[in-house]
Amino acid sequence: MDIKKDGGKYVLKNKKNAALQTAENMRSDFEWAEQVRNMNMEYTLKTGKTKKFRMDIFGCQMNERDSETIAGMLTEMGFEEVPKDSAADIIIFVTCCVRENAEERIYGHIGALAHECEENGAFIVACGCMMQQPHVVEKIKKSYRNVKIVLGTHNIHTFPELLHRYLTTKKRVFEVWEKGEGVIEDLPTKRKDRHKAWVNIILGCNNFCSYCIVPHVRGRERSRSMADVLAEIKALAEDGCKEITLLGQNVNSYGNDLGEKDLFARLLYAIEEIEGIQRVRFMTSHPKDLSGSLIDAMKNCKKVCNHLHLPIQSGSTRILGLMNRKYTKEHYLNLVERIKAEIPDIAITTDIIVGFPGETEEDFEETLDVVRKVGFSSAFMFIYSPRKGTPAAKLEQTTPPAAISQRFRRLTELQTEISEELAKRFEGKTVEVLVDGPSKQNPDILTGRTRTNHLVNFDAQGIEKGEFADVKIIQARAFWLEGKGGTGLE
Ligand code: SF4
Structure with missing residues (x-):
């Protein structure tokens, strides 16, 4: 494989005018990649073996997408990916710092690999949001000797050079850029699925x-140009992709930094025209930025799925103020009402934080009130966890932990009841499912998602991963639907 065969080079896009800047340092990343690939070829010629890597991914879809880039680079450099539980020469940790317990788990996982690294000569590469925090890098330097390379979210593209540096010097490499400049395009990708993509x-x-720690570790908003996004989606469609999920911390701000208004709605209309793509999803939407033109686009574009993830975080306007969310409970409820009026069969999901500092019983009751009024089809619910470096971490926690746990239990019980109740509307109906393949829990049945993003487990023959199926729902449960007798739609 010749990675220069298309005259390919990584391209840095200027965030203001999206003018192309061919960055010399980006171009050289290809040369580093080629050198590592040559080292791997020599190793294979000598031993008849291939160097392997495996990935441990934490956190959100942004990390999943970043991990596809890392995997793409390693594959281009001649490494072979192996499953999570197999022996590997390089173990990649794509880390998350959104919640404290995720960080603790990551330290635990890294520490537990000390023996494997020593025995097999394997080493760890740590990247992702957590590595953008200097105190984390210091801790890793001091306490986790099996981590040989650390890089941040802004310099993923430098990975081939950092890897080359470590392989040739055997000296640990720590390189974390504080800021991201524009958007780097044309990085290699090894996608997990052919039928759907982020x-x-x-x-x-x-x-x-x-x-929230995200703006501190992922930097300010940088939109990709619409031309680049559409080119990527067209290429995905040509490769057989049927469903795409557009990703951003706040997709509703798409284009603001390019001086464009309503660019996200325009993007949805443009994707509607791409042949082969049959479903479009997006996440995450900030309630303060969800515009009327976006609701119109969601209604008018048949490919846009009738599912919206709209984090509320708290139902109390007072707590929303302390969270700096810039909307009120009333704004959120009005917005939901408007969306439901335009798209009556929409499924709305959300994120809710319980026990934000100073949350009173009355504040919490407001959250329960929103949950009852909106009728979320599901919700990610979390107990508040302070993140070092954020303003909220300085607020005093006045609610006892036992009261927070009790509120959390009440909320999850209520949401489970509502999810189950809403899912009942599917019983006896036939729904379109995009099949993700055999279920992990029971490989004899298939699993997939409806347009409303409900998980469906069903029993059917002759349907393959990546196909659409018509599935009759025989029983609705809170977190999934049980179906039978799917028939391929294609
Ligand atoms: S919108 Fe708020 S919660 Fe979401 S990533 Fe940005 S700062 Fe964090």
Whole structure:
């Protein structure tokens, strides 16, 4: 494989005018990649073996997407990916710092690999949001000697050079860029699935919700140009992709930094024209930025799925103020009402934080009230976890942990009841499912998602991963639907 065969080079896009800047340092990343690939070829010629890597991915879809880039680079450099539980020469950790317990788990996993690294000569590469925090890098330097390379979210593209540096010097490499400049295009990708794909449209976040570390570790908003996004989606469609999920911390801000208005809605209309793509999803939408033109686009574009993830975080306007969310409970409820009026069969999901500092019983009741009024089809519910470096971490926690746990239990019980109740509407109906393949829990049955993003487990013959199936729902449960007798639609 010749990675220069298309005259390919990584391209840095200027965020203001999207003018192309051919960055010399980006171009050289290809040369580093080629050198590592040559080292791997020599190793294979000598031993008849191939160097292997495996990945441990934490956190959100942005990390899943970044991990596809890392896997793409390693594959181009001649490494072979193996499953998570197999022996490998390089173990990649794509880390997340959104919640404290995720960080603790990651330290635990890295520590547990000390023996494997020593025995087999394997080493760890740590990247992702957690590595953007200097205290984390210091801790890794001191306490986790099996981590040989650390890189941040802004310099993923430098990975071939960092890997080459470590392989040739055997000296540990720590390189974390503080800021991202524009958007780097044309990085290699090794996609997990052929039938569905994540497509980044905007990186970073400008919102600074008081509890959130993301703007501190992923930087300010940088939109990809619409031409680049559409070119990527066309190429995916040509390769057999049927469903795309547009990704951003706040997709509703897409284009603001390019001086464009309503670019996200325009993007949805443009994707509607791409042959082969049959479903479009997006996440995440900030309620303060969800415009009327976006609701129109969701209604008018038949490919846009009738599912919206719209994080509320709290139902109390007072707590929303402390969270710096910049909307009120009433704004959120009005918005939902408007969306439901335009798209009556829409399924709305959300994120909710319980126990934000100073949350009173009355505040929590407001959250329960929103949950009852909206009728979320499901919700990601979390107990508040302070993140170092965020304004909320300085707020005093006045609610006892036992009261927070009790609120969390009440919320999850209520949401489970509502999810189950809403899912009942599917019983006896036939739904379109995009099949993801055999279920992990029971390989004898198939699993997939409806347009409303409900998980369906069903019993059927002769249907392959990546096909659409018509499935009759025989029983609705809170977190999944049980179906029978799917028939291929194609
Ligand atoms: S919108 Fe708020 S919660 Fe979401 S990534 Fe940005 S700062 Fe974090």
